[in-house]
Amino acid sequence: MATVSTSNRLASVPTTEPAILVVDDLVMRFVTADGGVTALDHVSFGVKPGEFLAVIGPSGCGKSTLFNIVGGLLGGYAGAVTVGGETISGPHASIGMVFQEESTFPWRNVLDNVGFPLEISGVPKRERIERARHFISMVGLDGFEKRYPSELSGGMRQRVSMARTLASEPKILLMDEPFAALDEQTRLLLGDKVLQIQQQLEQTTLLITHNITEAVQLADRILVMTYRPGRVKRIVDINLPRPRTSEIVSSEPFGRYVAQIWNDLREEASRGLSDAETRPLRTHDKPQGQP
Amino acid sequence: MAEIGRLTGTRNGLGFATPVALLRAAFVLTALMVWQVLAVSGLFYRDVIPSLEKIWTALIALVSHGDFYWHLGVTFQEIAVGLVIGALSGIAAGLILGGNRFIAAVFEPYLYYLGPTPKIIFFPVMIMWFGVDSGSKIAMGALSCFFPITLNVAAGMRQIDPVLIRVGRSFRAGPWQMAMKIYLPAMRHPIVNGLRLGLGVALIGTLLAETKLSNRGIGFLVIQAYNNFDMPRLYAVLLVLFVLAIGVNALVARFGRLDEIKYK
Numbered sequence: 113m114a115t116v117s118t119s120n121r122l123a124s125v126p127t128t129e130p131a132i133l134v135v136d137d138l139v140m141r142f143v144t145a146d147g148g149v150t151a152l153d154h155v156s157f158g159v160k161p162g163e164f165l166a167v168i169g170p171s172g173c174g175k176s177t178l179f180n181i182v183g184g185l186l187g188g189y190a191g192a193v194t195v196g197g198e199t200i201s202g203p204h205a206s207i208g209m210v211f212q213e214e215s216t217f218p219w220r221n222v223l224d225n226v227g228f229p230l231e232i233s234g235v236p237k238r239e240r241i242e243r244a245r246h247f248i249s250m251v252g253l254d255g256f257e258k259r260y261p262s263e264l265s266g267g268m269r270q271r272v273s274m275a276r277t278l279a280s281e282p283k284i285l286l287m288d289e290p291f292a293a294l295d296e297q298t299r300l301l302l303g304d305k306v307l308q309i310q311q312q313l314e315q316t317t318l319l320i321t322h323n324i325t326e327a328v329q330l331a332d333r334i335l336v337m338t339y340r341p342g343r344v345k346r347i348v349d350i351n352l353p354r355p356r357t358s359e360i361v362s363s364e365p366f367g368r369y370v371a372q373i374w375n376d377l378r379e380e381a382s383r384g385l386s387d388a389e390t391r392p393l394r395t396h397d398k399p400q401g402q403p
Numbered sequence: 404m405a406e407i408g409r410l411t412g413t414r415n416g417l418g419f420a421t422p423v424a425l426l427r428a429a430f431v432l433t434a435l436m437v438w439q440v441l442a443v444s445g446l447f448y449r450d451v452i453p454s455l456e457k458i459w460t461a462l463i464a465l466v467s468h469g470d471f472y473w474h475l476g477v478t479f480q481e482i483a484v485g486l487v488i489g490a491l492s493g494i495a496a497g498l499i500l501g502g503n504r505f506i507a508a509v510f511e512p513y514l515y516y517l518g519p520t521p522k523i524i525f526f527p528v529m530i531m532w533f534g535v536d537s538g539s540k541i542a543m544g545a546l547s548c549f550f551p552i553t554l555n556v557a558a559g560m561r562q563i564d565p566v567l568i569r570v571g572r573s574f575r576a577g578p579w580q581m582a583m584k585i586y587l588p589a590m591r592h593p594i595v596n597g598l599r600l601g602l603g604v605a606l607i608g609t610l611l612a613e614t615k616l617s618n619r620g621i622g623f624l625v626i627q628a629y630n631n632f633d634m635p636r637l638y639a640v641l642l643v644l645f646v647l648a649i650g651v652n653a654l655v656a657r658f659g660r661l662d663e664i665k666y667k
Binding site for chain 2: 183184185202203205207208209211213214215217219220228229231232233280
């Protein structure tokens with residue numbers, strides 16, 4: 113699918129700069145025991161080079177489905193995802209995924225965990241170690257190269273996962289609630305780390321989250337999704353100064369953005385809460401095929 | 404590690420003089436004393452319970468004769484070859500069963516029913532297929548360890564954390580890379596466990612086969628001593644077997660522990 117034909121649908125992308133990642137009219141249905149669930153309903157948006165876009169929505173809005181589709185791990189949808197104009201049909205070299213779950217390899221030390229994508233792409237050992245060390249240092253884990261994940265805290269392990277994905281030098285960093293399992297303080301501090309890295313690398317980032325503070329703290333734009341079926345409800349520009357740190361959470365404009373997003377989200381979240389049929393989409397629910 | 408120390412009671416800084424260790428030593432000494440008293444009491448038929456001196460003499464005679472080491476080597480080789488064959492085929496079968504639900508649904512019930520069946524009943528068949536020499540013993544060892552290894556590997560493959568597979572896919576690892584860098588290392592515990600269980604039953608299968616029909620190996624020495632009613636020698640061979648079994652177990656346990664320290 114050519115980007116040209118899709119770009120006029122992307123009313124939400126405000127500038128003329130072409131998006132590097134385009135999600136075009138995605139529709140995804142799952143077959144469940146009692147019929148079907150539409151996880152994504154005509155979702156379209158674009159992410160520009162260097163931009164940080166956060167996708168926020170209540171539980172059950174299809175955020176994780178979106179993550180898996182953009183990451184190329186899930187098929188059976190209608191619509192298209194393009195990276196630099198190229199339609200993806202599986203995991204794409206330009207997209208690096210950071211998972212919500214604990215995903216470090218317990219049998220590899222930090223250095224070998226971070227070097228994993230380089231090993232896969234056949235980078236020679238010496239260069240691999242050098243590059244892995246670079247990204248380990250970037251996430252602030254110098255001195256932990258020889259430690260195993262079981263010897264690290266949850267926050268440190270998530271930093272290892274992030275360094276591992278950064279080591280593959282993706283054009284687009286795709287993260288699915290990477291700090292969901294962490295406590296609030298660790299989450300804010302890791303947010304600082306993400307801001308710092310993102311500014312340093314000018315890293316195009318797509319963050320999936322349900323945490324409003326996290327989204328406002330990190331993003332240039334926030335896409336609010338509706339509760340099932342997942343649609344784009346609103347896209348909010350976050351005009352907070354950069355470079356940012358976690359100190360911004362106490363500022364007055366920050367509070368206004370949080371309130372605004374929560375206004376949008378509250379309706380959706382309460383719909384999800386009152387939905388008698390609420391059950392999370394299970395991973396073994398089968399895609400229905402092209403709807 | 405501290406917990407292991409507490410359980411075995413040998414690693415709390417007091418060396419070997421812990422209550423547990425002392426009681427263990429006392430138990431062994433008492434057993435030896437009772438044995439010796441029974442031996443000299445004359446209550447039993449000649450040499451059914453030989454005196455400790457006789458067993459000791461027989462043990463010295465046994466281990467100072469070159470033949471013994473040749474028999475030991477034969478048994479060792481049979482177990483090793485049997486284990487390698489059983490392990491390779493077991494791991495391969497386990498990977499197929501673990502990776503394909505359909506095949507698993509068809510074949511796994513057979514494995515579950517055949518697994519606990521005493522493999523010695525297949526020994527006559529093995530003799531016909533592989534001959535009376537080492538071949539049938541190796542087959543018994545391989546047959547014995549195939550089942551626990553297969554079932555452990557299959558179960559282990561199903562227990563792999565799915566997110567690790569998604570990580571591999573997201574970095575676009577090929578099938579071979581997925582197998583070598585994700586599946587196999589992720590399954591290291593069930594594989595080591597399967598090999599541990601497999602080694603145990605391979606030992607049993609091989610030795611049992613040697614006692615049934617053979618002219619070499621440790622099992623043969625046992626049954627030969629029995630047939631000659633050379634009880635001191637019989638006990639001496641058994642003692643050596645105990646020591647070897649304990650040694651092998653300790654080695655495997657050590658292997659398992661190293662694995663834990665390093666990875667988890």
